[in-house]
Amino acid sequence: MVISKDRAKSKFPQWAAIDPSRGSISEYIKKCRKKVIVPAENKNCGQGKTAVIIGAGVAGLTSAYELLNNEDINLSRCVILEANDRIGGRSFTVRPGNVIKEDKYGFQKCKFESEPGEPYPPYLNAGPGRIPSSHKLLLGYMKKFGVPMEVYVMASDSNLTYVQNHFGNQSVPYRQPAYNMQGWVAQELYQLLNPDNFSDMSPGDIEKFKQFLQVFGNLNEEGMYEGSDRAGYNVLPGVQPGEITIPQSLQELLRSQFWDKTRFYQPIDFLWQPTLFQPVGGMDKIVYAFKEQLEPDARSELQLNAVVEQIEYNNGKYSISYKQEERTYTIEADYCVSNVPMPLLEGVLQQNHFSPSFQAALDAVYTAQKVGVEEQGGYRRRFLADTTKVGWQAERRLWQEAEGAGDVPIYGGISWSSDEIAQIWYPSEEYHAELGVLTGAYNFSAVAQKWGDLEPEKRLELAREGARNLGGNDFADGLKHGLAIAWQNIPHQKGGWAQWSTVENKETHFNTLVKGDQNFYIVGDQLSHLTGWQEGAVASALNAVCQLCDPMYSVPDIDVLPDTRLTVEGAFWATLPAYVR
C-alpha cells in the first residue's frame, strides 16, 4: 500500500478560491488595495460633491469614514441614511431594554438582569461575536479608534460534546473524543508503518514518522495507545495522583460520528483558529466608534429611521428618496454607496442607466433570492442565508463550578451538540460575575429556516431541550430571560449573509458588481470573499472608495468564489448528512 503524500484538493474546488498559491487569487490579494490612494491628477475629486451612503452597517460606516478622512478626496458632504432606529445593521448587540423586532413575530424585549458593580451591562451579540487575528483591517480600525478588546475564547477542552444516543447519551468533555481519537489514529498508523507498506519512504523517515506518532498520539514504546491524561481525569490530582479516564474505544468513537454530527473541528479551521477577539462590552462598540469619528465632522450627517424607497439617476446625479416619520425626502448625490443587502434593492434601484452586464448581475442576485436552489430534503437555499441565534442569561456556577471529582469548569468556548441548537457559547469575559450570557443556539440552513418559522417562544423551548441534553436538568432549568433571533425575519436584512452558490454564473456577476457602475457602489461583506465576516465588509468599503477616487483602479477578476458555508460554518459541512445541513 502506498499512501499518497500529495493530498489532492480536487474534491473541494472551493478551496481554490482561498488558496493564495493560485495565480489569480494571489494577484487579487496583491492588487486589491487595503488603503485608499488618490492619484495626483484626481486630488480634490470630492470637492463640491455629495455622497449618499445607504445603510449604516460596518461597510457603510467604513465608506463614510474613508471618504471624509482622506484629505486628498476632500468630499463636501456625506449623508448616511439608515432605515433602522440604530446603526450597525447585523452588528447588533442586545442589552437590557433593547428590543428584537422580527417582521413576522413582533417584539421581544431584553430582560437581562444587571449586577452591582458590573463594568458594563450584560449583552448578547445577536449577530457577529468574534474577530479572528487574520482580520487585520478591522483590528486596525479598532486600534486606531481605541476600541478596547479582549480574547474571545473559541475552544476550551472542557467544553462539551453531545452526540445523541452515543457515549451513554451523555455529553463528554471535548478533550475525550479529541485526544482519544488522536491516540487511536496514531496507533493504527504506527502499526502500519513498515517498509512494505511505505515503499517510497526511507527507513530513517519511517523511524521519524513513528517518533512523531508517539508524541502526536501519546503512544507507549510499542506504539500502542493506552489512554492519556490529555483526555482528562475521573479524579483530578491533588495530594493524591488522580485517576485518568478510561479512553473511549475506537469503535465507540467511530460509531458516534462526532466529527460530522457536530461541528467539533470548526475551531481548527483557519477563520476560527486562536487568537480571536471581541470588543469589551459588545460587538457594536466598533460601529459606535466609527460614529464617534464621524460626528464632529460638519460635512457628515446621519439620518436614522430613514428608509430609502427609490434611487433614480438623471443627468449624472442620483436622486435618493427616503421615508422618515411618514414624510418623504429626496437628496441629490454625485456618488451613491449602497450597504443594503442586494436583493432588497429590487424595486428600489432604477437600473436602466447601468451597463447591461451590471443590470444582469443585479437581476441574477434578485432571482437567487426569489427562486433559490433546491437542495436534498427539499430545502430551498436563497441568496440571503437562514440563520438563527438564541441568548440566555444564567448563573455562571452552572458551568463554571464543576462538582464531579474529575470535572473541570468551563471558562468560555463552545460546546457542540448534534441537536438542532448545534452549539452553546459560554461568555469569554467577567468570569467572577454571578451571571453570564450564553448563546444558546446558533444554527443554519434548513434547521434555521424551520426555527425562523416558529414563534420565538417555541424556539426557546427547543433551545432549552437542546441545553438539557447537553448540560443536564440543572443547567437547562437555570436558563432565563431567553431571546431568539431569526435573521431572515429581520426587516431590512432578511438573512444572515450572502450565499453566492445560489447565483447562476456567480463569478461573472460578482466580478461585475464589485467594480461598481455610474458612481454607484455596492458595499458589504456580500461583495467580498469573506461573506459572514465584518472584515469582508471593511474590505469591500475600501474597494469602493478606491474606485470612487481613482478611475484607473480596478479589482482584478476572480475565477472561483468560495461556498459561503466554508467561511461561515467551516469545512465540515461538506461531509454533513442532509438532516443536519
Ligand SMILES: Cc1cc2nc3c(=O)[nH]c(=O)nc-3n(C[C@H](O)[C@H](O)[C@H](O)COP(=O)(O)OP(=O)(O)OC[C@H]3O[C@@H](n4cnc5c(N)ncnc54)[C@H](O)[C@@H]3O)c2cc1C
Ligand atoms: C448570526 C450572525 C453571526 C455573525 N458572526 C460574525 C462574527 O462572528 N464575526 C464577524 O466579523 N462577522 C460576523 N457576521 C457578519 C457581520 O454581521 C457582517 O459582516 C457585518 O455586520 C457587516 O455588515 P455590512 O456592513 O455588510 O452591512 P449590514 O450589517 O447588513 O448593514 C446593512 C444596513 O443597511 C440598512 N438598510 C437596508 N435597507 C435599507 C434601506 N432601504 N434604507 C436605508 N437603510 C437600509 C440596514 O438597516 C442595515 O443597517 C455575522 C452575521 C450574522 C447574521
